[in-house]
Amino acid sequence: MISKLNLENILFLDIETVPETAQFSDLDETKQQLWETKSQYQRKDDYTAEEFYERAGIWAEFGKIVCISVGYFNITNDVRAFRVTSFFGDEVKILKDFKNLLISHFSKAKHLLCAHNGKEFDFPYIARRMVIHNIELPYKLNLFGKKPWEVPHLDTLELWKFGDYKNYTSLKLLTNVLGVPSPKDDIDGSEVYQVYYEEQDVDRIVQYCEKDTIAVAQILLRLRGDELLHDNEIIHI
Template structure:
């Protein structure tokens, strides 16, 4: 039961991704052809593969992670405090290795859970795939080989909102609006991340955006548990 989960055992997270290289022309001819094949269904006849390349970051085969933000609850002075930190780097292997170290050293117990919005469809598999591509051994929390569904240590706030309706997609922005949670979309949104990264070269701006989404995922779970939202003064960046 959800209400029996200890909040202190949950690592909330969000990732930001971009195309692995800035331009379609930077891909090898083989990768250009493979991208065209991969995106054929989504593009139909409306866009060429090059015109559709701005969306390459959503596929782990053609994108890369530039930031993973995490949040976790601790008790401080009798009050719940949400601590938020981020792993970010232009070198994806560095941030993935640092994130793996966190999972292996601080969130490696059986009762520890990872939580993200649409995490089961996007964040968790994306991180795992990029680790394999970067030849990084999967941490236990992302290694699902041979695990039964009830053994998978993942929570997904979008999955929880579906209540068994597998056709239903609800964005984080919509849920914050209807549940009275401060919106995380105060600056940029996901469609602008690649531009901010490659054209503005402003990774810190993306990190702030990622951290706000992570806080929102934690707030969303609190609402699902019918608990008070965490106050701004109890959200601490470390």
């Protein structure tokens, strides 16, 4: 049961992604053709492949990670602290630093990774980008040969579904209905491309990513029936 989980054994996370290049024209001809084929069903006849390229960050084959934010609980004598930090900048360095964190602090069988829609997006995206950059997968992301109950991943979207596979609930909606402070008070995912490539404001993206990570932790607390985190319990490292 979720209430039996030790919060200190969970690493909460969120990622922000953008297209691998600023413009569609920056891709070589082969990659442009591959993008046109890959995106044809999503864009249909409403957009050209070039017009649709701002959304390429959704796919690991055409995007890259610009920030991974993580958070974890430290509980001493019933006093909670939720520590949040971020990896950002060069993607290879982001991935290697994140991998080092997993290996050094979250590598035991009891440790779990938790994200919202993480099983469909965050976890496989990170793993795919590691493979693309020839980075050996850490145990927590290497699912080959694992049985479903052996996968060390928690997903707040999956927990909220309660077995209903037809339902998708965004992080913004779920925080709203559960009375969790909204993380979407500045930008949302659709604006990360503009903030990264046009405004070149990585700090703003990091702040947004950290808010999402905190929101994931808050949702898990609500699902457990625990008290939400107060501002003074959240420590940015």
